[in-house]
Amino acid sequence: MHKEAAIREPLILGHKTYSDITEDVCRSIEGKAPRAWYIMFGVALLVGLYGIGCILYLLGTGIGTWGLNKTVEWAWDITNFVWWVGIGHAGTLISAVLLLFRQRWRMAINRSAEAMTIFAVFMAGLFPLIHMGRLWVGYWVLPIPNQFGSLWVNFNSPLLWDVFAITTYLTVSVVFWYIGLIPDFATIRDRAKGALSKKMYGILSFGWSGRAKHWNRFEIVSLVLAGLATPLVFSVHSIVSFDFATSVIPGWHTTIFPPYFVAGAVFSGFAMVQTLLLVLRKGMKLEAYIHTKHIEYMNIVIMVTGSIVGVAYLTELFISWYSGVEYESYAFINRATGPYWWAYASMMTCNVISPQLMWFRKLRRSLLFTFFISIVVNIGMWFERFVIIVTSIHRDYLPSSWSMFYPTWTDIGIFIGTLGIFFAFYLAFARYFPVLAIAELKTIVKISGESYKDDTAPGFGGDHPVVGSGEASPKIDPEQKPEDTIKKETKNKDTDANSDSSDKGE
Amino acid sequence: MADRVIYATYDDDHTLLEGAKKLVAQGVHITDVFSPFPIHGIDPVIGVKHTRLGIVAMMFAVTGLMLAVVGFRYFMIADWPMNIGGKPSFSLLENFPAFVPITFEFTVLFAAHGMAITYLIRNKTLPGMPADNPYPRNTDDRFTMEIRLSDNAEMSTDDLHKKIKATGIVELEEKDYVKIK
Numbered sequence: 047m048h049k050e051a052a053i054r055e056p057l058i059l060g061h062k063t064y065s066d067i068t069e070d071v072c073r074s075i076e077g078k079a080p081r082a083w084y085i086m087f088g089v090a091l092l093v094g095l096y097g098i099g100c101i102l103y104l105l106g107t108g109i110g111t112w113g114l115n116k117t118v119e120w121a122w123d124i125t126n127f128v129w130w131v132g133i134g135h136a137g138t139l140i141s142a143v144l145l146l147f148r149q150r151w152r153m154a155i156n157r158s159a160e161a162m163t164i165f166a167v168f169m170a171g172l173f174p175l176i177h178m179g180r181l182w183v184g185y186w187v188l189p190i191p192n193q194f195g196s197l198w199v200n201f202n203s204p205l206l207w208d209v210f211a212i213t214t215y216l217t218v219s220v221v222f223w224y225i226g227l228i229p230d231f232a233t234i235r236d237r238a239k240g241a242l243s244k245k246m247y248g249i250l251s252f253g254w255s256g257r258a259k260h261w262n263r264f265e266i267v268s269l270v271l272a273g274l275a276t277p278l279v280f281s282v283h284s285i286v287s288f289d290f291a292t293s294v295i296p297g298w299h300t301t302i303f304p305p306y307f308v309a310g311a312v313f314s315g316f317a318m319v320q321t322l323l324l325v326l327r328k329g330m331k332l333e334a335y336i337h338t339k340h341i342e343y344m345n346i347v348i349m350v351t352g353s354i355v356g357v358a359y360l361t362e363l364f365i366s367w368y369s370g371v372e373y374e375s376y377a378f379i380n381r382a383t384g385p386y387w388w389a390y391a392s393m394m395t396c397n398v399i400s401p402q403l404m405w406f407r408k409l410r411r412s413l414l415f416t417f418f419i420s421i422v423v424n425i426g427m428w429f430e431r432f433v434i435i436v437t438s439i440h441r442d443y444l445p446s447s448w449s450m451f452y453p454t455w456t457d458i459g460i461f462i463g464t465l466g467i468f469f470a471f472y473l474a475f476a477r478y479f480p481v482l483a484i485a486e487l488k489t490i491v492k493i494s495g496e497s498y499k500d501d502t503a504p505g506f507g508g509d510h511p512v513v514g515s516g517e518a519s520p521k522i523d524p525e526q527k528p529e530d531t532i533k534k535e536t537k538n539k540d541t542d543a544n545s546d547s548s549d550k551g552e
Numbered sequence: 553m554a555d556r557v558i559y560a561t562y563d564d565d566h567t568l569l570e571g572a573k574k575l576v577a578q579g580v581h582i583t584d585v586f587s588p589f590p591i592h593g594i595d596p597v598i599g600v601k602h603t604r605l606g607i608v609a610m611m612f613a614v615t616g617l618m619l620a621v622v623g624f625r626y627f628m629i630a631d632w633p634m635n636i637g638g639k640p641s642f643s644l645l646e647n648f649p650a651f652v653p654i655t656f657e658f659t660v661l662f663a664a665h666g667m668a669i670t671y672l673i674r675n676k677t678l679p680g681m682p683a684d685n686p687y688p689r690n691t692d693d694r695f696t697m698e699i700r701l702s703d704n705a706e707m708s709t710d711d712l713h714k715k716i717k718a719t720g721i722v723e724l725e726e727k728d729y730v731k732i733k
Binding site for chain 1: 594598650653663674682688691
């Protein structure tokens with residue numbers, strides 16, 4: 047363990063001991079939920095149930111209850127699918143990519159961001175399933191021996207790649223999330239007073255006891271999973287973009303789609319993380335762990351990915367003209383000036399202009415402004431998918447079949463319903479699961495905690511550790527010689543990605 | 553005779569690490585350490601070998617990759633070649649670019665799950681398993697060393713107690729060793 051450069055803003059504010067961290071995270075699990083939680087959960091559940099009702103109606107009656115027609119045969123269903131998958135990109139990016147880059151600020155947000163990812167991917171997975179119309183034959187997407195001749199699924203098709211990509215992404219994200227949850231469930235189990243909660247958290251914690259060998263394995267498993275999940279994050283949305291890019295529809299047939307979609311996914315995912323965390327930190331009194339610096343870091347990610355998305359929009363616009371293909375040019379002229387100009391304008395405003403405001407330090411450190419922009423970005427990203435999908439196909443090669451898309455109440459109901467189910471899941475998570483990675487935060491409290499950085503922690507810096515407070519004198523990594531420590535310190539000042547001693551025994 | 557065990561508890565990870573180094577230097581064998589989070593640098597001190605789970609992941613990855621290749625070669629090339637827009641479908645190599653995404657996904661799927669399952673089994677952490685940390689606060693803010701008397705037979709118990717007490721512990725308990733799992 048080494049002391050972090052003083053110039054870095056502390057990641058944990060105030061003075062926190064190990065047991066303070068446990069206490070702060072477990073408080074909301076062990077105590078009574080506030081009335082606001084019940085109200086929000088109730089509303090989310092009602093909306094979610096309405097959505098389930100709409101889905102059942104759709105399955106009972108048929109896809110004809112959606113507003114699709116012969117020309118626009120893909121609309122809100124796939125828009126919602128891509129939107130939700132995109133949102134589901136932030137969690138694993140935060141926990142995997144930021145782990146590989148040794149970014150310590152991820153520790154305060156990774157748990158809840160991963161939970162959000164998993165619930166968002168659930169919602170995404172719902173749309174391809176129900177758009178089959180006949181949910182009960184959903185198993186046809188799997189390559190299993192059957193009696194229809196030897197009719198295998200088509201491995202050349204991006205739609206099948208999607209099945210594999212989404213399944214892998216969902217299950218690997220769940221595993222990654224749960225491996226990290228096990229030690230924290232053990233913490234709750236050992237504190238639980240009621241017989242039922244002791245039993246439940248006992249089962250959830252898998253009998254974790256924190257042996258040295260288990261921690262050794264834990265760190266390698268986390269690191270390897272991060273290494274596996276990093277290319278996975280990029281592959282998933284690339285494959286989603288192939289659904290469009292490998293077709294021959296003008297406006298879809300674009301080689302920049304994979305990076306453009308991945309950047310857009312991270313952009314919208316971080317926006318959703320901001321929306322949820324700003325409420326969560328306030329509601330659960332976690333301001334010491336998720337503070338302005340974390341919000342600022344995430345806003346910088348939003349700004350960077352938002353700029354990539356902006357460049358991609360302008361590039362495809364330019365290339366549509368530069369290519370000299372008249373159908374391609376028309377697709378884009380129609381997007382900007384045709385009957386769906388308002389969707390294009392909202393997309394441009396929300397996704398290109400709004401993230402640029404984050405260049406101002408005052409704005410990106412303002413919580414209220416961040417909350418507002420995070421919602422704007424999510425609206426913008428929904429419009430992006432709508433624009434790409436509907437405006438590209440609503441005027442096809444034959445003007446006699448040009449048409450418009452109007453959503454029906456089933457379209458709207460299912461979309462709103464998935465929002466309800468998503469928030470119900472998330473609220474249940476916030477109530478019963480440790481929303482911060484307790485064990486991981488304990489590893490950084492003495493490196494990045496405010497009181498340890500400015501030497502105001504009781505007992506810290508003295509010779510005699512205060513018994514019971516978990517304090518001790520400043521530490522140097524026992525494996526390092528003093529000159530190593532100095533070297534490491536100077537390196538830290540140069541690079542933004544500081545070494546993260548908690549991730550792996552280097 | 554049943555084995556006896558000493559549980560020496562610390563309230564700080566660093567104190568435990570320093571204590572462990574001192575004890576090991578004096579010839580004390582530390583069987584295990586229980587902590588609420590990973591203590592960096594403890595593994596070589598108490599003789600915990602580096603895990604080989606990374607190799608396990610690699611082996612599962614190769615298995616997944618080969619299964620994927622064998623699978624789609626059979627489905628798409630051997631059993632029922634399909635002409636899809638005139639794309640090459642009669643040789644695996646020619647058709648392979650279209651199979652790259654699934655090859656990758658299947659490799660990751662196998663590596664991640666195979667490693668995670670191996671990890672849980674090797675740790676004996678599975679749903680319904682009992683926990684065996686000596687004190688509930690080991691998952692909160694207490695760090696405990698497990699020192700079995702059978703591992704330190706050459707030392708007298710009093711001597712052992714004295715050595716341990718000199719390392720800044722907050723609590724020391726000696727009792728019969730009970731194997732939980």
